[in-house]
Amino acid sequence: MNKSKQYIVDNIQGKIKNKFFIFCLLLAVYCLLLIGCGGAQTQTLSAVNLRAIEYNQNAAKAMEKGDYEKALAYYMEALRVNRSIENTEGIAVNLINMAVLYQKKGKTSLLGESPKATNAHEFIDIAFSMPDISNEIKSDAAYEKARIYLKEKNTAKAKEWVDKSLSLNKGLNEGSRWNLVGRIALAEGKHEEALTTANTALKLNMENKQRAEESNSLRLMAEINAQKGLYSESRELYKKSLEIDKELGDSKKIAMTLRGIGMLSLKQGHFQDAVIFYMRAYDVSSNVGDTEEASEALNSMSDAYRKSGNEKKAEEMMKKKADMEKEKKK
Amino acid sequence: MKETDPRFARLTGKVGLFFIIAAAGIIATVVSIGIERGIFTAKYRINFTVDKGTGFFEGMPVKLSGFKIGKIDSMSLDEHAKVKITLLINKKYSKWIRQDSKATLTKEGFIGEGVIDITVGSTNKPLIGDGGVIQNEKARGLDEIAEEMRPVIGEIRDIISYVNDPKGDIKQTLTNLKTLSSGLNATKENTDKLLKNADTNISGVSSNVSKTLKNVDSLVSNVDKTVSSMNDKINPVIDKLNRTMDNAEKTTANLKDAVGKSAPKLPPLLNKGEDALSDTSEVVKSLKQIWPIRLFIEKPKDSLTHGDSYE
Numbered sequence: 001m002n003k004s005k006q007y008i009v010d011n012i013q014g015k016i017k018n019k020f021f022i023f024c025l026l027l028a029v030y031c032l033l034l035i036g037c038g039g040a041q042t043q044t045l046s047a048v049n050l051r052a053i054e055y056n057q058n059a060a061k062a063m064e065k066g067d068y069e070k071a072l073a074y075y076m077e078a079l080r081v082n083r084s085i086e087n088t089e090g091i092a093v094n095l096i097n098m099a100v101l102y103q104k105k106g107k108t109s110l111l112g113e114s115p116k117a118t119n120a121h122e123f124i125d126i127a128f129s130m131p132d133i134s135n136e137i138k139s140d141a142a143y144e145k146a147r148i149y150l151k152e153k154n155t156a157k158a159k160e161w162v163d164k165s166l167s168l169n170k171g172l173n174e175g176s177r178w179n180l181v182g183r184i185a186l187a188e189g190k191h192e193e194a195l196t197t198a199n200t201a202l203k204l205n206m207e208n209k210q211r212a213e214e215s216n217s218l219r220l221m222a223e224i225n226a227q228k229g230l231y232s233e234s235r236e237l238y239k240k241s242l243e244i245d246k247e248l249g250d251s252k253k254i255a256m257t258l259r260g261i262g263m264l265s266l267k268q269g270h271f272q273d274a275v276i277f278y279m280r281a282y283d284v285s286s287n288v289g290d291t292e293e294a295s296e297a298l299n300s301m302s303d304a305y306r307k308s309g310n311e312k313k314a315e316e317m318m319k320k321k322a323d324m325e326k327e328k329k330k
Numbered sequence: 331m332k333e334t335d336p337r338f339a340r341l342t343g344k345v346g347l348f349f350i351i352a353a354a355g356i357i358a359t360v361v362s363i364g365i366e367r368g369i370f371t372a373k374y375r376i377n378f379t380v381d382k383g384t385g386f387f388e389g390m391p392v393k394l395s396g397f398k399i400g401k402i403d404s405m406s407l408d409e410h411a412k413v414k415i416t417l418l419i420n421k422k423y424s425k426w427i428r429q430d431s432k433a434t435l436t437k438e439g440f441i442g443e444g445v446i447d448i449t450v451g452s453t454n455k456p457l458i459g460d461g462g463v464i465q466n467e468k469a470r471g472l473d474e475i476a477e478e479m480r481p482v483i484g485e486i487r488d489i490i491s492y493v494n495d496p497k498g499d500i501k502q503t504l505t506n507l508k509t510l511s512s513g514l515n516a517t518k519e520n521t522d523k524l525l526k527n528a529d530t531n532i533s534g535v536s537s538n539v540s541k542t543l544k545n546v547d548s549l550v551s552n553v554d555k556t557v558s559s560m561n562d563k564i565n566p567v568i569d570k571l572n573r574t575m576d577n578a579e580k581t582t583a584n585l586k587d588a589v590g591k592s593a594p595k596l597p598p599l600l601n602k603g604e605d606a607l608s609d610t611s612e613v614v615k616s617l618k619q620i621w622p623i624r625l626f627i628e629k630p631k632d633s634l635t636h637g638d639s640y641e
Contacts, residue, residue: 045630056632063635072476078632079482091486093632098479100635122483129490140634147637179639201639216640253640 052081052090056097063101066289071101092127092137099123099144103151120148139169146180155184175205176213182220186227195224212253215244219257226264234264251288255281259300266300271308275301291328295321372421374460375403378433383413385435385444392417392433392446399423402446417446417464428455432467 045053059074075098082090099120127133128141142165149158162180170177178201185194202217204210222237238261245253262277282297302317364370380386383405392400403418419427428451436447448464451457458464492498 050630053630053632060633060635076479076482082632083486090632093634095486097635100637103637103641122487126483126487126490129494131490131493137634140636144637147639147641173636176636176639183639213639216638219640256640 046085048081048085049087049090052078052085052087055081056090056094059094059097063097063104068101068105072098075101088130088132089134089137092130092133092141095123095127096137096141096144099127099148103144103147121145124148135169136171139165139171140173142168143173143177143180146184150180150184150187153187155187158184172208172210173213175201175203175208175210175217177201178204179213179216179220182217182224186220186224191224191228195221198224211244212248212250215241215248215250215253215257218244219253219260222260222264226260226267231264231268235261238264251284252290252293255284255288255290255293255297258284259297262300262304266304266307271304274304275308278304291324295324298324368420373400373418374421374424375416375418376427376458376460376462376464377414377416378464378466379408379412379414380435380466381412383415386413386415386446387444390444390446392419392448394423394426394448395450399448424457426450427458427464428452429458430455430465431458432465434467 055074055078059071059078062068062071062074075094079091079094079098082094102120102123124141124145128138128145142161146158146161146165149155149161159181162177162184166174166177166181178197182194182197182201185191185197198217198220202214202221205214205217218237218241222234222241225231225234225237238257242254242257242261245257258277258281262274262281265271265274265277278297278301282294282301285291285293285297298317298321302314302321305311305314305317386402386405388402388405390402391398392402400417400419400423403416405416406414408414417433427448431451432449434447434449435444437444
């Protein structure tokens with residue numbers, strides 16, 4: 001009798017515990033829903049705004065694939081849509097992107113010196129003077145302007161603009177700005193300054209996990225060391241850079257680093273090694289369809305053959321280069 | 331031996347009939363496919379020459395006003411190492427292809443298949459006969475699209491410099507408005523003081539009221555002047571904006587034309603894509619608004635392409 005009473009009591013206690021648990025669970029869900037529904041609504045963007053963003057992102061994808069024609073057409077559409085809603089940030093961003101695209105083509109103007117030509121400088125000037133844009137965007141515009149000036153070998157102006165970029169905003173891209181400062185110093189022959197700057201850039205890029213820029217810092221340091229005659233240090237830095245380039249699958253950079261190591265071998269008088277590195281660079285560039293880099297590799301290969309005394313091979317490489325350039329002009 | 335089972339009587343005839351029907355069916359199918367593909371249609375050949383054969387391939391469709399009228403029949407190198415492209419065109423469309431017609435290599439949308447687009451010739455020009463040569467027009471490339479940027483950039487620059495000019499109408503109008511609002515603040519302060527003193531000094535009030543009213547009168551006249559001056563200044567601003575809008579419309583039309591020519595089917599393609607995805611995107615949009623999903627979704631924004639420091 002006692003046993004059966006105990007059983008009934010246990011049973012009732014168990015049921016109460018279960019119900020209490022379910023009640024608590026429901027209460028928790030209710031509270032969560034209350035918090036959720038009462039929470040701040042996310043700001044929604046208009047359909048037009050979203051369309052502009054969609055065009056912009058399509059352009060970025062096309063640019064990544066190297067389809068510059070498609071990218072430019074999409075950026076122009078994004079620009080048009082942003083203009084239709086007076087979205088100043090959107091206009092500025094797309095103008096900066098177009099300046100980057102022009103530079104990716106290796107030019108600051110797509111129509112040469114034609115008076116009709118729009119050029120990257122103009123895009124940046126307008127983006128920089130847009131009212132109500134964030135310092136982050138302004139900083140990027142200034143950085144692009146510095147890159148263009150460096151391409152045009154105007155180091156003084158490039159320095160002025162990269163400083164402007166750094167003063168406006170730092171953020172995750174600070175390392176890339178310091179890399180550019182380093183490259184400007186190197187172009188001016190200031191090796192020590194360039195090396196200090198490249199070290200700063202490397203530290204920042206590692207901290208901010210900017211792998212591509214980290215590789216750039218390493219390559220820059222390798223280049224500086226090579227110019228200073230510190231070949232073994234330079235080679236090590238090039239190897240580290242190559243490792244990152246391969247990890248990122250960046251063919252242009254892989255070829256660039258291989259050519260750097262080739263140049264280093266050439267300086268050390270290891271002509272056969274130099275030829276092999278240049279050959280590897282040529283293989284990478286020609287397979288990715290980068291005729292400019294491939295042509296540069298052939299040029300370097302010809303130089304290496306000539307220095308090794310193989311004039312016939314050197315001529316052969318130059319002929320190959322001429323054929324490639326002729327084909328490109330077609 | 332004679333077949334006695336009635337089920338097998340006239341079996342040979344039945345099997346024969348079955349084969350005849352099957353053969354007739356096959357022939358009908360072949361003929362109908364042939365008709366559909368234009369095998370039995372009368373055709374003729376025209377050709378043009380290009381420097382490079384890149385982008386062309388045998389069998390590539392040839393279109394006129396977006397309608398398929400033929401295909402590339404063959405491609406060969408001529409004695410000058412140029413590529414001769416021969417088009418096989420349905421005879422019934424020959425009336426549209428005349429001496430001033432042009433053949434252009436283009437694409438059906440950015441991701442679409444390459445096609446040869448033939449323009450309709452003028453009726454007063456002679457027809458291009460069998461074996462004749464049609465003019466070839468180079469398709470618009472990146473340079474040509476970029477060329478369209480010139481007017482756009484000019485206009486944006488004008489607007490920005492106009493807005494930013496410290497001596498410009500907009501900045502001047504804003505300065506006037508600031509002066510006006512500071513005047514109103516002073517009046518409000520005067521009125522507040524007046525009301526405070528109202529209980530204690532009625533006579534003082536009346537004199538203050540008359541002073542304040544005078545202030546208000548002068549302010550109102552200032553407001554009138556400022557408003558009329560603002561109208562004078564804003565009207566040219568509006569005119570300029572209207573002109574700019576007109577230009578923008580023209581430029582947009584040019585851009586559409588440019589993009590349209592480089593990828594004539596882009597707008598329909600995008601529309602089609604939009605239609606197909608609209609339902610899905612509605613569902614996704616609703617989901618994105620639901621808590622707690624919305625907490626994890628980043629607000630979309632224009633992506634800024636960061637230039638590489640080593641490029």
